[in-house]
């Protein structure tokens with residue numbers, strides 16, 4: 432009797448417990464889904480780099496694999512390949528990739544004289560600029576071979592040399608598992624060497640993406656200022672929350688140019704209370720500004736511009752000192 436009376440209460444308690452567990456599981460998966468939706472970059476950024484492209488057999492598949500896994504990368508193209516596959520260079524850009532210079536013909540540059548070095552790098556700058564409208568700011572020497580002469584040629588062209596911290600060994604017959612493992616060693620700010628060529632690498636991309644996600648690392652851009660991986664907007668700290676007052680975008684465009692200087696203008700959208708940071712590469716110097724209120728870093732190469740009541744477009748004149756590359760701009764709201 433007593434047993435029979437207690438049984439319904441026991442069953443109800445049991446059902447209640449099961450329901451509670453189910454709710455807890457549901458809640459946990461909802462949290463996991465949210466984490467997946469908004470990438471957590473709290474552990475920082477790494478630079479994925481792919482050399483030697485673009486090519487007809489692999490590049491389209493590579494871009495597909497990267498974008499479908501939410502990854503952005505830096506593609507170090509040779510000038511020769513860029514010339515032969517200009518549409519693929521544009522496809523790289525349109526897929527959100529950054530494009531770097533990997534010499535024209537992939538020679539052992541340190542065995543060449545400075546004028547040959549200059550030609551290898553300059554022709555590549557030109558063909559990539561023709562294809563995409565933007566000249567690269569990053570250079571990776573073939574085979575990672577560099578010397579003082581090469582570095583001075585790079586500097587002349589406003590290029591930052593980027594080597595690597597981790598070698599995926601994809602070029603050396605590494606298996607997909609070994610490539611994934613190599614990517615697992617990447618730490619905040621570091622760069623990994625990979626190639627736009629190998630099926631083993633292509634197969635590794637979903638697992639590389641999952642591995643980074645699991646460690647709260649994101650694929651970032653390589654900063655032309657430091658050669659290290661940073662957040663895609665060029666900031667050095669991972670964004671943990673949206674900037675106060677919402678976001679803004681700064682777009683740079685070319686104005687008049689002369690032998691020793693050129694004009695640029697920056698248009699801001701998304702906010703009227705903006706602060707734009709413009710980072711010049713020495714020996715560049717800003718010698719005039721208009722339609723904004725500037726302040727300067729102690730080194731003089733970083734200009735912080737605020738509105739002065741003249742609208743959301745300001746301009747400035749850069750004395751280039753032989754370096755024609757455009758400064759990096761980033762926008763935040765006040």
Ligand SMILES: [Zn+2]
Nearest residue numbers: 482483573574
């Ligand atoms: Zn290479």
